[in-house]
Amino acid sequence: MTATADTTALEFGKARVRKEDARLITGRTRYTDAITPPGTLHVAVVRSPLAHARITGIDTAEAKRAPGVHGVYTVSDLGADEVGMPCAWPITPDQKAPQRPVLAKDTVHFAGEGVAVVVARSAAEAKDAADLVEVDYDPLDPVLDMEAALAEGATLVHPDLGTNESATWVFDSGEAGTGGSVADAIAAAEADPDQVVVRRRFRQQRLVPAFMEPRSCVVDPTGEQIVIWSATQVPHILRTMTTVTLGIPESKLRVIAPDVGGGFGGKIGVLPEEMMTVLLARKLGRPVKWTETRSECMLTAHHGRDQIQDLTITAKKDGTITGLDVRLLADMGAYLGLVGPGVPVLGAFMFNAIYKIPAYRFQTTNVFTTKTLTDAYRGAGRPEATFGVERIIDELAVELGREPLELREQNWIKHEEFPFTTVCGLTYDSGNYEQATARAKELFDYDALRREQAERRERGDKVQLGIGISTFTEMCGLAPSRVLGSLAYGAGGWEAASIRMLATGKVEVITGASAHGQGHETAFSQIVADKLGVPFEDVEILHGDTASSPKGLDTYGSRSLVVGGIAITMAADKVIEKAKKIAAHLLEADEADIEFSAGQFTVRGTDKGKAIQEIAFAAFMAHDYPEGMEPSLDSDAVYDPENFSFPHGTHLAAMEVDTETGRVNLRHYVCVDDIGNVVNPLIAEGQVHGGLAQGIAQALFEEANYDDQGTLVNGTFVDYTLPSAADLPSFTTEIVSTPATSNPLGVKGVGEAGTIASTPAIVNGVLDAVRHLGVADIQMPTTSQRVWRAIQEAQGRSTQETPIDTHSPGAGLGSIDPNNPQGEVQ
């Protein structure tokens, strides 16, 4: 499974069960909402039901009189009129960035935006009082459609900005000197009868990250440091940004991310509610807790994706791609999130994917609307890019009458061509697309399924079969700091680690990469056990608390192993270097003669030696150690990667479409991912499974819809349809390994791969099943209704519009529409 020849004696490569499970399977957990210091007060936020409106009055008098209420506050009452939430990514020097307040001041810009806040003895009393706050609104026109928002005379989300366009960011390989001019490529193709030009518009629907733990924040202001517990992916960034936002010195803040119930990018933000809770705790001098309900989460936690993609690809009739032009509109929502504007930019370098494309241009225009803001969601920019390119390659194959996998192979980078510098100027260090594809075809029985597909078409079966392909790569392991600097990102991309050798030879490893389900404690322990030659059980991983792990840049962008893990190996190397000196001293040998292997320091050519535990004890005792050295093995390291990580893989989906009802059934899914060397195959496979489910859910099930008033229509789990176990099959996953050459462990990121790859595989498969009926495209999610309607339209039968702005029945609410309850619930 890994490229290392013999790993049997090593922890690296072993499918260890996770050490963090013990508390999670027994309920001994501490998610933020479980933390209730004595005297804790509870917060309920009064939120706007309207998308866009002027606030003409807020009457808090009755709420203030309600039982248990300690206070009711507007933004001015909090003294927070000037406080704006941070955006760390000005993608252009002239990017328009409105102030995002803690609570709306005079205007609300999306439905769900906070207007006032109640603090009370219990959460129930806070909610009771919040219902008594009277807010008067003067409605304004909502801004919902990106193209309309950019048109002359459009209603402005933020009139003071003078436009709904936040920024336009361009990459042009001709201008960058990394490739040719796309305009020339398109002009040449249009003039040449031996070339084709294929233009398509794709939509990336709006998605809700839907981590299972709703967000929560507890602030205890009673000590010397203000302690903030938060259900966040980014405790270190939260600490720094709290300082930036509120001016509280960083040294006076301790941030703890305790057990965190999933994130997927959705917990990467710095929240108005977090800042509000800090302000309230300081004001009241007592611990304060904010825990959102799922309904609040759906409305106010940032959403993902939401792009309109206009793609143009040019190729010779022999299949050779000559150019790719990408124009995006990306919906930012009402404000800019912490890294939201950069999400489309993260896709800019990935539309060319695994293909040798000589000319490439990318442009994103980021647009404000009166919707919930968007930001990172698993893959962040790269799923959008992968979808665009893998869909249009299929379209090109149709245009040229080519087998889609063969067309891909004709254009992809051959394994002997690595390292390969792409048209974007990135250097892919390693990969073997032929190997992953050959194995995937074998596991899938590609040829047999193609035969079955032909037979079904021939017979005119009611259920047709389609084969969906996605041969993806991605850039992850965010990120080389210099690259981030060149993109004007407001931080570096390094990661920090420390190793403490305790007196008894046990090991504490401190990492700045804070896990929320990924299994860091196990995987990092495996790495350290091998490096230091200590038992797996002797390694403890500390993370997610700035008091114990003061330095870090947290967990996102598939960076924990390929950046954080490398920092840990560097710290371990430093421990060994220090221990070597002490070993040489104690063994009365020259340091150059000391060898280290499997936890033993030995003198070359002798049987003299000492275990690392003995050295740790000797360093602790400090009775006898070399001159000029501190008596400690403890070591810190900060690793700044030189390059991104480029995992890749071939994903194949067998899709059955019931042409009578439009029902889509995922019959079989095979993926072979090349993620370099694998620390723990059990964990890596789990990451792939979960990633697949999220990517498949985008293709088949999920979409956040707004009505014409800007109300989120499916704002509960009732109608925002996440798949359950009964909606998905088991996947066939396999890992092949072409070791990365850009880091000493040869590892690549895996957390986002499944999500990035799977969405286009599914949609390509659905289309492949019905293309012979005349269907050219179906928007995501490819629901049964959309599929049926596409077939009807292709057959020349007129059909009604697909309504997306109404509630669909489910769970406890059934047909009751929470946005529009009628007599039924009175």
Added chain:
Amino acid sequence: MAEVRVTVDGVNYADEVEPRMLLVQYLRERLGKTGTLIGCDTSNCGACTVHLNGQSVKSCSVLAVQADGGEVLTIEGLARDGQLHPVQAAFNECHGLQCGYCTPGMIMAAVDLLGDNPDPDEGEVREGIEGNLCRCTGYQNIVRSVQRAAQMMKPGASAPTETPAPVAGD
């Protein structure tokens, strides 16, 4: 206020509660049983699943007063005498969890499922846990965990690490 007398994980309690208090709030806020989690407000996610009188229920959709006179088993009472329930052990062995937030509910639903159907096939497992949402695992290893637990619970089967505790509700 209303009176509720209830046995939770083997301990008897008598409390005065507001009628509107949900069973899950009672468990978390009154009894400190924070191992049972809340993931939604519409009874979709199943994170709050406990057993009430031997049957799996969503404790967010039961009032505490409705549990009066009843017996509740939560994730915190599932392991007996320091030994994991086979379903717990199988979730660990088969990597049936990542962030852990759906896990208590998922395990309690799985224990109930195996009580009804000791040898479910993959489809039966998938339908049996359809009331529990997970965002991390893609369900594959959860399904594997439940089927592995079924194997472990068969009479005469060898336990993975320790002797499994009896199934709750048996």
Added chain:
Amino acid sequence: MIPAKFDYVRPSSVEEAVSALQQGGDDAKILAGGQSLLPVLRLRLAAPSVVIDLGGIPELRQISEDGDRIAIGAMAPHHDVLRDDLVKQHVSLLSQATATVADPQVRHRGTLGGALAHADPAGDLGAVALALDAEFVIAGSSGTRTVPAAEFFVDYFTTAIGEGEILTQVRFPKYTGWSTHYEKFNRTAQAWSMVAVAAALRVEGGSIAEARIGLTNMGTTPIRATGVEQALVGQPATADSVRAAAEHATEGTAAPSDADAAADYREHLAKVLTGRAVLAAAG
């Protein structure tokens, strides 16, 4: 989220419950299994002043044989209905439809009577009760009355249960030996029926002697597909004849439009699924 405050009573007899309901007036709400009511209360879409919990009346959970009928107490949980041998033997269509309701946890708490009284047009059990001509026993201050299914479902979330009245029992005629099938079409396993079809057939010598067809979510109430029933009778249970009969499935319907399905798609589904339900029932 936490419901708004309410008072709570737990009567131990139907008489007590009726009197509590009358005292509670307009603002009183009956709590059966609570699997629809609790989410509604938690989202504060309703705020009753008093909640009357029928959980303290054991006889309302009973399932029994009563001559040529199977009598099911309104508080019988779906789980009990599903496992009951009398229901399996004589009202198999109800077993089949109940198996598709929600998920195991909800079926442990949710009740037959609660679901029918709630009368959500997307609910699965109304079409069954209607197709099978169930009777609804309703208790009020002046005793009990019995309402046939054809008169029970009045409108969207509205039934023949009057103010101050409580549904206590649902009585199904026996359909012993009938061939039945419930064909449900939903977007995901947790979603409610986009459209579903309840079919019960008595097949004699290869042809359909009697047919009962109910439609879920094709109007503001469950709908009896009488046109299909008439077209099926006397026909052989072959694909062609069944499909022809299923073309009548949209007669008398008023399909809603929502994000899952616009009316035209629902109408199309009703025909396709009716054909499938009948063929599946006929085996």
